[in-house]
């Protein structure tokens with residue numbers, strides 16, 4: 001029985017390998033994070049990222065297959081991220097997948113990382129129903145999309161500068177909270193008072209985002225206030241960021257009247273964002289689809305899940321790395 005897809009994700013700084021069955025159950029998953037490798041640079045250093053993927057990927061595959069006690073004869077296919085992402089990092093995943101596909105005589109599907117994030121809501125429980133509005137908020141991307149059916153992805157708006165996750169990470173760095181910034185900021189914000197009025201860039205205009213002004217405003221505040229309360233700055237920043245995200249999501253839901261609202265990507269691990277999205281769901285009646293928190297950030301389970309969908313829909317892709325792949329391309 002060919003029960004599982006082996007998913008590989010190496011687009012940025014996580015080497016992740018997973019085995020996922022057709023119903024979205026995750027049989028096994030291991031993710032090796034490179035935060036320590038990049039922490040001294042304050043961001044992901046591409047050359048080091050690909051080298052770290054190269055070191056990690058084969059042992060992680062062996063470990064996942066071994067702990068799950070899955071034989072290669074039980075695999076239906078391999079799904080691997082082909083973009084968007086860092087060229088060198090993508091190449092490690094793609095060349096590994098092609099070599100294993102040849103050795104094990106398996107089809108290999110190149111997957112769009114952004115579509116993988118959307119598929120994360122169908123892990124464990126099938127949640128997504130069409131038409132859907134999607135908010136994707138990660139370190140690499142911030143976008144709103146309308147997905148009328150399983151094959152059509154319409155970009156409503158994206159960011160003009162920083163992504164929301166990038167903004168979280170940079171503000172966390174300004175506050176000396178280290179990497180990864182999002183979870184640390186969220187924790188600090190929980191006990192803070194959102195009393196500082198940071199700007200809410202472009203909150204009333206369309207579906208485009210802009211976060212660099214908010215980031216600079218926090219940096220200016222930190223530079224000019226001695227003995228500031230880090231919890232209050234964190235809470236005020238998170239409030240500004242989530243106000244912007246939620247006002248646009250609310251407008252998109254009111255405009256498009258979708259069946260489901262999916263909120264995906266690393267920042268979707270934020271309890272504050274989750275709770276605000278729940279408010280929108282209650283206010284508008286749209287069904288909210290969130291991935292399990294552990295699969296909001298980059299992981300190979302969502303890539304394997306997307307590969308099952310590509311197979312079902314007969315989507316054929318090549319296995320070239322596509323650093324700038326957009327949501328409307330498979």
Ligand code: KG4
Pocket residue numbers: 012137138139140141164165166168169180181182183186265266267268269270271296297298
């Ligand atoms: O989806 P992801 O793992 O990678 C990309 O595709 O970019 O997202 C990573 C981003 C980072 O910026 C990280 O700070 C943010 O997600 N993040 C969070 C939380 N956990 C991760 N942001 C806010 N709250 C969190 N709990």
Ligand code: ZN
Pocket residue numbers: 113117138139140265266297298
């Ligand atoms: Zn991602």
